[in-house]
Amino acid sequence: MTHHTQLMSFVMLAVGLLSFAAIYVLSKRTNFGVVSMVALIIGGVLGVIFPGDTAYFAVFGTIYVKTISMMVIPLLLVSLIRSINKMESVQALQSIGSKSFFWLLFQVILAAIVAAVLALSIDLGKGSTLTGAEDYVQKAVPPITQVITDLFSNNLFKSMAAGQVIPVVLFAIMVGIALVAVRTRGRNVTAFIEFIDAAYIVIYQIVKVLIKLLPYAIVPLMANTLATSDASVLKPLLTVIALTFIACFFHIFITGGILIALVAKLNPIKYFKAILPAQIMAFSSRSSAGTLPLYIDCLTKRVGVSDNIAGFVGSLGTSVGMAGCAGVWPVLLAIFALNATTGDVTMTQVIIIIALTPLVSLGTAGVPGGGILIATALFLTMGLPVEVVGIFAGIDAFVDMARTCANVSSSMTAATLVASSEDAIIPPESV
Numbered sequence: 549m550t551h552h553t554q555l556m557s558f559v560m561l562a563v564g565l566l567s568f569a570a571i572y573v574l575s576k577r578t579n580f581g582v583v584s585m586v587a588l589i590i591g592g593v594l595g596v597i598f599p600g601d602t603a604y605f606a607v608f609g610t611i612y613v614k615t616i617s618m619m620v621i622p623l624l625l626v627s628l629i630r631s632i633n634k635m636e637s638v639q640a641l642q643s644i645g646s647k648s649f650f651w652l653l654f655q656v657i658l659a660a661i662v663a664a665v666l667a668l669s670i671d672l673g674k675g676s677t678l679t680g681a682e683d684y685v686q687k688a689v690p691p692i693t694q695v696i697t698d699l700f701s702n703n704l705f706k707s708m709a710a711g712q713v714i715p716v717v718l719f720a721i722m723v724g725i726a727l728v729a730v731r732t733r734g735r736n737v738t739a740f741i742e743f744i745d746a747a748y749i750v751i752y753q754i755v756k757v758l759i760k761l762l763p764y765a766i767v768p769l770m771a772n773t774l775a776t777s778d779a780s781v782l783k784p785l786l787t788v789i790a791l792t793f794i795a796c797f798f799h800i801f802i803t804g805g806i807l808i809a810l811v812a813k814l815n816p817i818k819y820f821k822a823i824l825p826a827q828i829m830a831f832s833s834r835s836s837a838g839t840l841p842l843y844i845d846c847l848t849k850r851v852g853v854s855d856n857i858a859g860f861v862g863s864l865g866t867s868v869g870m871a872g873c874a875g876v877w878p879v880l881l882a883i884f885a886l887n888a889t890t891g892d893v894t895m896t897q898v899i900i901i902i903a904l905t906p907l908v909s910l911g912t913a914g915v916p917g918g919g920i921l922i923a924t925a926l927f928l929t930m931g932l933p934v935e936v937v938g939i940f941a942g943i944d945a946f947v948d949m950a951r952t953c954a955n956v957s958s959s960m961t962a963a964t965l966v967a968s969s970e971d972a973i974i975p976p977e978s979v
Contacts, residue, residue, distance in 0.1 A: 564605040581824040583592035587763040591770025593934040606772035612765035629860035650870025651962035653906040659735040659799040659875025660905040661874025673884030748897040769832040796954040804961045812968040830956035854972035865959025872951030873919040878926040
């Protein structure tokens with residue numbers, strides 16, 4: 549780090565700390581959602597003003613994400629067991645589980661349709677010359693047998709330490725089902741239930757404090773994302789970036805809004821206002837799992853969804869039904885590649901791509917790699933040149949803001965629709 553860069557980093561740090569003071573004053577005068585939105589704007593402005601100079605200020609965002617991520621596995625474990633235990637029977641769990649899978653995967657298809665319509669309307673990729681990115685390393689998609697076996701763990705604590713969500717979710721579901729089964733048979737498991745409830749109360753208390761600090765984390769997270777984005781990589785791919793953001797936000801607010809209005813019978817405007825803090829957290833942190841605590845808080849306290857359904861669908865939604873990563877992103881890339889390589893996209897190909905998206909999302913759910921890996925899996929399935937995915941590796945982190953927001957928002961919509969079908973919503977006056 550040069551002397552000039554170090555000096556500018558200190559200046560950026562000072563300005564950032566002043567923005568914290570402004571946010572503190574604002575938080576005393578307006579609601580949490582407005583403060584979070586202002587923090588997002590401030591972070592974006594600082595990122596543009598101080599490109600490449602956010603090293604010191606970014607530490608605050610990194611610490612916050614690590615701290616709240618540390619709470620995800622414990623919260624996921626106890627909240628999922630607690631949520632399942634609150635169900636009256638194993639049959640009730642089957643009903644809620646099937647509805648959760650349906651709404652999560654159905655929204656992947658809806659998001660894929662939105663992306664396909666947008667891409668086809670402008671002939672995305674036609675006339676482009678495709679070359680793989682030099683620093684891109686192709687990710688191998690594991691065989692289906694490995695995917696299935698990797699969903700399970702032979703060491704729960706090792707999986708927890710590695711932050712592997714799915715083995716923990718499966719373990720929690722098994723414990724929850726066993727707890728419901730023995731409880732409904734009259735066995736005395738009160739001590740275990742009280743332990744889980746107590747653990748949830750303690751963990752959630754920590755989470756509540758972290759949620760209050762969210763606006764202070766949004767500023768450095770957003771500033772660092774924009775300040776470290778390579779403009780030379782972004783410019784040639786602006787169309788793909790723009791379509792990703794448009795498709796994700798269309799799916800979130802239009803498609804999701806229609807489902808909320810017609811199926812859940814809620815006011816979409818009031819609903820989206822209620823879940824705004826979780827959306828902003830997802831957008832700025834780019835972490836679906838890290839947003840889970842705020843996800844549950846918004847749904848239960850602001851929308852009125854029962855905590856057992858919010859906890860169950862929220863936990864499931866961290867790895868299933870990723871509308872942004874599995875619905876929007878691979879479809880845009882596939883149509884781009886087809887137009888660029890063959891100059892034509894048939895309706896049959898589009899239908900196959902859309903039909904494959906929920907399957908591909910399930911097939912890669914237990915494997916790290918995010919949107920790039922899901923796109924790779926779709927390209928392999930469609931017989932497209934996988935090297936093309938490397939072109940988009942440079943913008944992956946940038947578009948991941950919109951994709952993660954779509955993932956979380958769709959999961960929250962799914963939880964609300966499931967709760968509505970189970971008459972498990974008691975809306976506060978604001979919704």
